[in-house]
Amino acid sequence: MNRRSSSIRIFIVEDDPMYIRLAKYTAELNSEHEVSVFQTGQECLDNLFLNPDIISLDYSLSDMTGKKILEKIKAYNSNIGVIILSGQSDVSVAVELLKFGAYDYIEKNEDAKDRFQKALENIKSKINLQQEVEELKDKLGHKYSFEHTVIGHSPIIQKMLKLLQKAIKTNISVSITGETGSGKEIAARLIHYNSERRKGKFVAVNVSAIPKELLESELFGHEKGAFTGANTRKLGQFELADKGSLFLDEIADLDFSMQAKLLRAIQEREIVRVGGIQTIKFDTRIIVATHKDLSREVELGNFREDLYYRLLGLPVHVPPLRERGSDILLLMRHFLNEFTEVNKLGKITVDKKAKEKLMSYHFPGNVRELKATIELAAVMSEDNHIKAEDINFNSPKKSSYFLNKELTLKEFNSNIIHHFLEKYDRDILLVAKKLDIGKSTIYRMLKEENSSFK
Numbered sequence: 001m002n003r004r005s006s007s008i009r010i011f012i013v014e015d016d017p018m019y020i021r022l023a024k025y026t027a028e029l030n031s032e033h034e035v036s037v038f039q040t041g042q043e044c045l046d047n048l049f050l051n052p053d054i055i056s057l058d059y060s061l062s063d064m065t066g067k068k069i070l071e072k073i074k075a076y077n078s079n080i081g082v083i084i085l086s087g088q089s090d091v092s093v094a095v096e097l098l099k100f101g102a103y104d105y106i107e108k109n110e111d112a113k114d115r116f117q118k119a120l121e122n123i124k125s126k127i128n129l130q131q132e133v134e135e136l137k138d139k140l141g142h143k144y145s146f147e148h149t150v151i152g153h154s155p156i157i158q159k160m161l162k163l164l165q166k167a168i169k170t171n172i173s174v175s176i177t178g179e180t181g182s183g184k185e186i187a188a189r190l191i192h193y194n195s196e197r198r199k200g201k202f203v204a205v206n207v208s209a210i211p212k213e214l215l216e217s218e219l220f221g222h223e224k225g226a227f228t229g230a231n232t233r234k235l236g237q238f239e240l241a242d243k244g245s246l247f248l249d250e251i252a253d254l255d256f257s258m259q260a261k262l263l264r265a266i267q268e269r270e271i272v273r274v275g276g277i278q279t280i281k282f283d284t285r286i287i288v289a290t291h292k293d294l295s296r297e298v299e300l301g302n303f304r305e306d307l308y309y310r311l312l313g314l315p316v317h318v319p320p321l322r323e324r325g326s327d328i329l330l331l332m333r334h335f336l337n338e339f340t341e342v343n344k345l346g347k348i349t350v351d352k353k354a355k356e357k358l359m360s361y362h363f364p365g366n367v368r369e370l371k372a373t374i375e376l377a378a379v380m381s382e383d384n385h386i387k388a389e390d391i392n393f394n395s396p397k398k399s400s401y402f403l404n405k406e407l408t409l410k411e412f413n414s415n416i417i418h419h420f421l422e423k424y425d426r427d428i429l430l431v432a433k434k435l436d437i438g439k440s441t442i443y444r445m446l447k448e449e450n451s452s453f454k
Helices: 017-027 041-046 066-076 091-099 112-143 155-167 184-193 212-220 256-268 294-299 305-312 327-343 352-359 366-380 409-423 428-435 439-449
Strands: 008-013 033-038 054-058 081-086 104-107 174-177 202-206 245-249 270-272 279-281 285-290 314-317
Touching: 008 017, 008 041, 008 112, 017 033, 017 054, 017 112, 041 066, 054 066, 054 112, 066 081, 066 091, 081 091, 081 112, 091 104, 104 112, 155 184, 155 314, 174 184, 184 202, 184 245, 184 285, 212 256, 212 270, 256 270, 256 305, 294 305, 327 352, 327 366, 352 366, 409 428, 409 439, 428 439
Parallel strands: 008 033, 008 054, 054 081, 081 104, 174 285, 174 314, 202 245, 245 285
Antiparallel strands: 270 279
């Protein structure tokens, strides 16, 4: 007989006929409870394969002690809620059994029925909460599955995906590079939620957003009274991420003095809270990210070389949007569908010139900027149809934009041409005149970049 998905399976292990009837009657007041009765400890242990959720256990059975049975139950599955029913009122016995993992210790007296019923309900609430947590984790795993998260078929994004798929197979540290807005944290979450650590927490810390004098406390925690304002003990992010993943964003901005402390923590796999003396072991996967060239920061003396090699692990580069070709249009449709669904706008179409305008733009804000641009275009559009004039780029003007990027000469040329195409509304003849180049040069560049665009 199949077990109902909503049911709670309860074992009653008891050899006193009166308490068998009491416990069974109380448990069966709820029709969702499936109750089985056993009169010896061994019978209970022999049936643990049925995976009970709750066990009501008599402390003084004929074949073995309640403590011995409790130990074996917890060794089989520590999540089973065990309620001890006992004729003894010895507090030391109760405390010992609670330390060994019993959920409650109930003396067999006139209050036993009410206390037993309350204990059952409390354990059920705990089980339901655990199920909700697991469901949320499953939803997060689904949200960050490769097929639902990574939008794009360009060769450069497929290369990144292959590296991410390698990363999820081991616990190797991962260092992610890429421009601001390109999706570095999403890449980190993909690694976590598709790895064996997905049951643990994903803890993200933006190193550059925390004042350097507070960063040690944030990462390692602090003890009560460690400094002015430390009124309680605080767990650090390393502890919170135990059995999970710790994502350190903008790691290149880490203060030099903190770099030595981070290096020691990673080497020893242990930390000491600020103001504390106890060493705390942790089992945490480290994923770091930066928009800077970390090896260059080492050369400049801004980043420790030994820490660099500790963190490097598997390097993953998240490409800028402008290098992803027609992925721009796939992402456009994805963001548009999301926005229209949330705002109940109905289907919105995009005309060819609007698509061409998107494809010719350099997107300094990357995927983040594309999302904002598309959402604004959806709002500005008439009759659920986005035209070229609905596409507005609002990137901050940076006169040194081209020179701030380390690009090839071909990439510099492409960016300059795109800049002027945007400035002069894609008037190729005018742009060719302004740049003193042949119009065929511009046509050839656009053809190469948009070879997959139709």
